[in-house]
Amino acid sequence: MRFFKKTIFWVIIMAVIGGLFYLMDRQVEEKKTLEEEKKKVFPFEPQDVNEFQIIRGGENILLRKEGDDWFMESPFRAVGDKNTVQKLLEGVVKAKIDGILFENQPVDKLREMGITDSPTSLTLHLRTSSRILKTIVFGDRNPGMNLGFAILKDDPRIFRLTADIKAEADKTVFDLRDKAVMNFQPLKSKGFEIKWNGGETITVDHPSEGKWHITRPAKGIANPNKITEILYKIKESRIKAFIDEEPKDLSPYGLSNPRLKISIIDEHGKKIELLVGEKEKKQRGLFAKREDAKNVFLLEEDFILPIPKSSAELEETRNAGQK
Known part of the structure; x- marks a missing residue:
């Protein structure tokens, strides 16, 4: 009988310890998930976007989604390249902040990083089907060329992103147009x-x-x-x-x-x-x-x-x- 009671005791102890480890692991995972969510630049997914606009110097490119297809509306009406558009949205919308450089946006820093008053600056407006509008402005790359500087219009911070995110957004009219000669099966x-x-x-x-x-x-x-x-x-x-x-x-x-x-x-x-x-x-x-x-x-x-x-x-x- 004494042996049985000891066995039950240790089973309960092990169950409690196992439960504690499970809770600790779950808390760690939840913390990681929360940290990853905080790194997200945009609060929506690529498939939620139904309109985007690229502004580069004096160039203005606007595309809208109609059903399952994309159409260029500016500088002229044309069928969009679905694969290129999808790759752009996947690369940009799923972007994560690599680091916060400044909690505010000093004018001199914005110029120094090529975000404002720069021929290399690139602005991207994203609008979702639920009418959420987000604007990101890309600046120059860092000296190592692997990271780039950017701001969000409704965010006071200056942050750092991997440089290939701007490259994904930096598309021309030719890139975004459908280039199929004849569409048929x-x-x-x-x-x-x-x-x-x-x-x-x-x-x-x-x-x-x-x-x-x-x-x-x-x-x-x-x-x-x-x-x-x-x-x-x-x-x-x-x-x-x-x-x-x-x-x-x-x-x-x-x-x-x-x-x-x-x-x-x-x-x-x-x-x-x-x-x-x-x-x-x-x-x-x-x-x-x-x-x-x-x-x-x-x-x-x-x-x-x-x-x-x-x-x-x-x-x-x-x-x-x-x-």
Whole structure:
């Protein structure tokens, strides 16, 4: 009986000690969590942001979210690059303060750190769907170049961040624009047409999965692997440079009578058309535009190399034993 009582006693003692250690560990974790929360620059998550504005010198870039897509509103209306925008928001909104340099903002220190009156200063406004507005101003880097100086407009302090956070925010109009040449899903396309100026017009239908039929200039069966390779090369091509947003005349670009016209019918039956014109020798590219848009842009010079010039290049080859 005495042995049993001793055993119970020690079990209770061990349980109490275990409970104390658990509480201590929990308090330590809660303290760490609280400290990490205090380091956060912004009180929201990247997915909460539906508008942001970059101000750099005299440049003003504004983007807004519409549904799942981003659109540039300033300096002009254009489709935004979703991946670049997401990376920017992830890098900036999840930023953490590396250290507090000053509890207030002396004017001389703001100038010294390149936060005000500096050509390298960068201002970023972030607005959420719940209408929270936060403004961060980035200054210069420290002598070691691994950290940067910054302030929040509604915070009296000057703090330090890792330098790559400003780099994530320091995006240009070109960086933030969608640079896809043609947006479509190759395997879901209902067909396409390739028209060479002075050459053959090739029309291909996609009646069912894995089946591609040549309907022009003559009927035939197309090789699905060749078709898939060509369509994916078109889809994965990217705009090299934006040339003219409001062209008054397409002739100088060779687009009033294009050398090549590619028309793709997407899964919804919508026709997407690309016009390819003359070469641009200085930047080694090809002038191009989409039929439904005004602006002229530049493609890589080798864009047209995989585009077939005759239907024979697409036809299914037969083995010697096949009839």
